[in-house]
Amino acid sequence: MSTVVDEILAANAQYVSEFGDRRSLPLPPARQVAILTCMDARLDPAHFAGLKEGDAHVIRNAGGRASDDAIRSLVISHKLLGTQECLVVHHTNCGMQLFTDEVMGDLLAQSLDTAVLDGDRWRDIGTGPGSSAGRSIDWLTFRDLEESVREDVRRIRQSPLLPPTLPVRGFIYDVTTGGLQEVMVPEG
Amino acid sequence: MSTVVDEILAANAQYVSEFGDRRSLPLPPARQVAILTCMDARLDPAHFAGLKEGDAHVIRNAGGRASDDAIRSLVISHKLLGTQECLVVHHTNCGMQLFTDEVMGDLLAQSLDTAVLDGDRWRDIGTGPGSSAGRSIDWLTFRDLEESVREDVRRIRQSPLLPPTLPVRGFIYDVTTGGLQEVMVPEG
Incomplete structure (x- = not known):
């Protein structure tokens, strides 16, 4: 039996004991927003964006890239579950810049x-x-962090399966401060 | 200017003001574990699994499916960033069962x-x-929740780009209790 899984299950038992009102949360995200970000261990989107259970869809992969699978998820999020806005969050010191x-x-x-x-x-x-x-x-690596955000914002905006009017904005998360900085991506 | 993004940025400013020691977290996950789970708004892996910033890679998409992109992320996680264990967490009342x-x-x-x-x-x-x-x-929909977990655990175990010895375990998260229940997936 793995120690890490044991610890996770112990923490989960504690969570269950304090679950309370969360038991009746509806399926669609209350704040109608989806966040696409990196799997990086240092990022906790709920913490850095002030989200609680039930608020937002969170899609994560290596780099926070707008891969076909991320777009599959975003289309389901918007088309079936009512999200009306999308944030792309890449971050400083990303592993995807190291290879x-x-x-x-x-x-x-x-x-x-x-x-x-x-x-x-x-x-x-x-x-x-x-x-x-x-x-x-x-592997969807990148060199230029701002450019990777712009590329992914544009890729989502240009998806044939999302309305061109869906607001998509890009940010860089600084792992040394916890701060979000917007990357402006002109329309078109 | 979107209200939701304004609120997120206000919450983020608060987070920055309390960031403290997190500024010096290393890139590789301290607990050497990767969790693949659903984008569902009700799930907060950090909360339900007792993870803090720096602990674990978190990969999320619609359904928590072992898509090619999720496996891309897992391979980067293991090969370059040292994770030595993978958990697949699907959940009750998943939107992927509704279409x-x-x-x-x-x-x-x-x-x-x-x-x-x-x-x-x-x-x-x-x-x-x-x-x-x-x-x-x-779209990677599914009907049978336990079967979807087994399928994805097997898909990861069978990836030609991950060692066959990498432990991969499957769980179902109950959105009405917050609890994790293991789904046994025999090897081979």
Whole structure:
């Protein structure tokens, strides 16, 4: 039995004991907003955006990218569950700026085990088998943080499955301050 | 200016003022765990699993499905950032059980605006244009909740880009109690 899962289940038992009124929350988000952000462990969207259970859809992946799957989620959010606004939140010191598709393809080909970052070079220390399947994947890395926000805001705005009038705004979260800074993305 | 975004930015200013030690959190998740769960507004993984900033990667999409994009995120999480365990958390009363690909394709073809659920039938009330592009998308809906958890746990375990030894466990979150219940998924 994993220690981490044990701890999570103990914390969950505590949560259940204090659940209260949350038992009757409706399915559609009360504040009609969806937030697309990174999976990064340092980000807690409920905390940094002041959201409580029932308020907002939260979509997270590596980078907070407007992948096809994120857009699938946003379309369900708007079309079926009534969200009327979307925020894209990328962040400083993002892992997606620390590698390229080529680096990831090479690392995975060598071993599937966790690699280490030595200065600015990734080094494989694993001994397990690798796979070349990583070479055919777009890992959605980026170099320029503001540009990645603009790109993803535009990608959502231009989705054929979301109304062009749906407000989509972009932000950068600073992991050293907790602050959100808007990235202006002109329409069109 | 949107009221919701104004409120979010006001809440964020408060968060910044109390940020404290979080400013120096490292990038890799301290508890070396990744949680894949649904975007549903009622779910707050940090709360229900007792996670604080810096602890865990959180990946969220419509349904908490092990989509290609979720697996992209999990591979980055394990290969580059050291997570050594993965939890899949689906939940009761999930929106993904309330429609099918055919229903969604029809609704989007009629209008991109938000539809309403009338008993167990979706009804388009929007007047904006629609798009047939929704017909070619796999929306990753499901009927059987436990089976969807098993399917996604297996999909992650079988990924050619994650070690077969990576522990992957499945859970159902009950939106009426806040509780997590494990879904056993035999290996192989």
